[in-house]
Amino acid sequence: MIPETLKKSLTNRVQAAVTPREAAVDVMKELQAHYGWLTDEAVVEAAGLLGLSPLQVEELATFYEMIYRRPVGKKVIHVCDSISCWCADCDGIIEHLKKRLGVELGGTTADGMYTLLPCACMGRCGDSPAMSVGDTPYGHLTPHLVDEILEKERG
Numbered sequence: 149m150i151p152e153t154l155k156k157s158l159t160n161r162v163q164a165a166v167t168p169r170e171a172a173v174d175v176m177k178e179l180q181a182h183y184g185w186l187t188d189e190a191v192v193e194a195a196g197l198l199g200l201s202p203l204q205v206e207e208l209a210t211f212y213e214m215i216y217r218r219p220v221g222k223k224v225i226h227v228c229d230s231i232s233c234w235c236a237d238c239d240g241i242i243e244h245l246k247k248r249l250g251v252e253l254g255g256t257t258a259d260g261m262y263t264l265l266p267c268a269c270m271g272r273c274g275d276s277p278a279m280s281v282g283d284t285p286y287g288h289l290t291p292h293l294v295d296e297i298l299e300k301e302r303g
Contacts, residue, residue, distance in 0.1 A: 150193055154182060158197050168198040172208050176215050185216040213267055221256045221263040223301060225249075226280045229266045232273035241277050242266070244291040248298065261302065 150158075158175050165171040175197055179190040186194075186209050195202045209215045213226070227245065229238050242253065245264055249257050256263040262281075272278035275287025279294075281301045286293070 150179065150182060150190075154178065155193075155197070162197055168200065169208075172198055172200070172205070173212060173215075176205070176209055176212075180215060185219050213265070216263075219256070222261050223282050224263045224265060226265050226267035226270065228268075228270040228272065228276065228278045230269040230273070230276075233270075233276040233278055236276035238277040238289075241279065241289050241291070241294060244294055245279075248295065262298075 158171075158178055161174055161178075162168055162171045172194070175194050176186055176190075179194055180186045183190050191202050191205045191209065194200075195205045198205065206217075209217055216224070225245065227233075227238060227242050229242070242264075246252060249255075249262055249264055251257055251262075251264050253264055253266055267280075270278050270280065270285065272285060272287050275285075277289045278285065278287040279289060279297075280286065281297060284301075286297055
């Protein structure tokens with residue numbers, strides 16, 4: 149069950165939208181921030197807030213790469229694997245991250261800090277290869293720069 153203050157905030161957001169679907173991503177992101185991922189309970193709660201069926205919310209949730217339907221690490225690393233990043237050796241960056249983190253794509257580090265995921269396109273073609281850690285984008289990646297980013301992000 150979500151806290152009453154969060155429920156009120158989400159209800160206000162839905163009411164301010166032209167249609168409930170317009171607020172769907174915001175609602176899912178807020179519930180994800182509360183739970184750490186979009187749990188089955190959160191899908192049902194979102195459906196109730198949006199006036200949609202749980203199946204409709206599930207369809208929306210699985211469409212968006214930044215909505216997680218399973219537990220993820222404290223920080224999610226998305227590595228762009230679009231054609232521009234592929235040409236700039238995103239595969240090498242992915243392999244470096246897998247080795248450095250000790251996980252495969254889709255995996256979460258043993259300490260729960262990072263989850264490593266591919267991303268279809270980040271819109272950063274001019275900065276390829278690119279990745280993001282949480283909401284922070286990074287580009288022109290090299291293995292050395294990736295190591296520096298991981299240390300900085302670990303805090």
